[in-house]
Structure formats: structure tokens, C-alpha cells
Amino acid sequence: MKISQQLKEKNIAEYLIYMWQVEDLLRANKCDIDLLRSNIISRYPAEEHAALEEWYGNLADMMRAEGVTEKGHLQINRNVIRNLTDLHADLLASTKYPFYNAAYFKALPFIVELRQKGGQEEEPELETCFEALYGILLLRLQKKEISQGTAKAVEAISSFLSLLANYYDKDKKGALKLDND
Numbered sequence: 001m002k003i004s005q006q007l008k009e010k011n012i013a014e015y016l017i018y019m020w021q022v023e024d025l026l027r028a029n030k031c032d033i034d035l036l037r038s039n040i041i042s043r044y045p046a047e048e049h050a051a052l053e054e055w056y057g058n059l060a061d062m063m064r065a066e067g068v069t070e071k072g073h074l075q076i077n078r079n080v081i082r083n084l085t086d087l088h089a090d091l092l093a094s095t096k097y098p099f100y101n102a103a104y105f106k107a108l109p110f111i112v113e114l115r116q117k118g119g120q121e122e123e124p125e126l127e128t129c130f131e132a133l134y135g136i137l138l139l140r141l142q143k144k145e146i147s148q149g150t151a152k153a154v155e156a157i158s159s160f161l162s163l164l165a166n167y168y169d170k171d172k173k174g175a176l177k178l179d180n181d
Helices: 002-010 012-028 033-039 046-066 075-093 098-118 125-141 148-172
Strands: none
Touching (some): 002 012, 012 046, 012 075, 075 148, 098 148
């Protein structure tokens, strides 16, 4: 809970990947508060239990209500993708951010390839990018090897998303000027 709040303030990309992990954690525990209590919450200091129980319980309730207990993402997480997609479009349309455009076009062939391989050609580009990074995270957690080609793709996508997250933070603080005047 504290981690998600800190990440949301510090780095929206890391926040989204963390929240996807939380969704999977909830799924692994069948969105059942008793399982969450014994498998997750019990590992934390006792004084944090009530707040964690409320947080995980609310997320589990939302997952059930939104029908994403098997797959998919919570609306709060889809909203983050939508906000990032809107900013992405604004940055691409602006002539003031050539480095952003360069990072995007460097990552674009990998994004296209991933969308074709996954049969998700209609999926938003940014969702493809986050799925790639999340997939790599899962592979690393399983200590599986990552090919050089995949590593190269992830590097380009990571750099691109890192810039986007940085601009998102600036925009949130009112420090991003998108107009071309």
C-alpha cells in the first residue's frame, strides 16, 4: 500500500507494473481475504495489518466487481494507461520533444513485432510495452534466461517508457509545455 503510493508519486511506469503484480497476487490468492491474510498480510508488522487488509480487500472487491479475477486489469490501472496514452499522443504531436520521438521510434519496431507475435494488434501500444516489461520481470523472478534480442527490445522499450514517465511527472507538476508556440 505504501509502496504503491510512493511509486505513483515517483514513477508512474513502476507504479503500473507494481499494481499488475498486486493484481496477480490477488488472483493467486483467489481474491479471498482469508488467504491474503495468511499468505501476505501476516508477513508484515502487526500495526500494518488493518490498513493492508482494507487495501487488499478493497482491491479484491474491485476485481470481482469489474470481472477481472481471472485476467485483465482494474479500471484504475487501465486509466493510468489511458492517461499515459493521451500524454504520449501529445508528446508525439509536439515539436518540442525530439528525444521523446526518437525513443519512441527506436522502440516502435519492437512494439510492432510484439503485437504481431501476441496477436494483439488492436491493443494500445503502451499496453504492449508494459506487458513486455512485466513479462521480463516474471521471467527474471523465475530465473529464466532472456535472449539478446529480447534484451535489446526491452532496453528500447524501457528507455521509451522511462522518458514517458518522466514527462508524466513533469506534466503532473505543471512543468511540461506541449504547445508549439
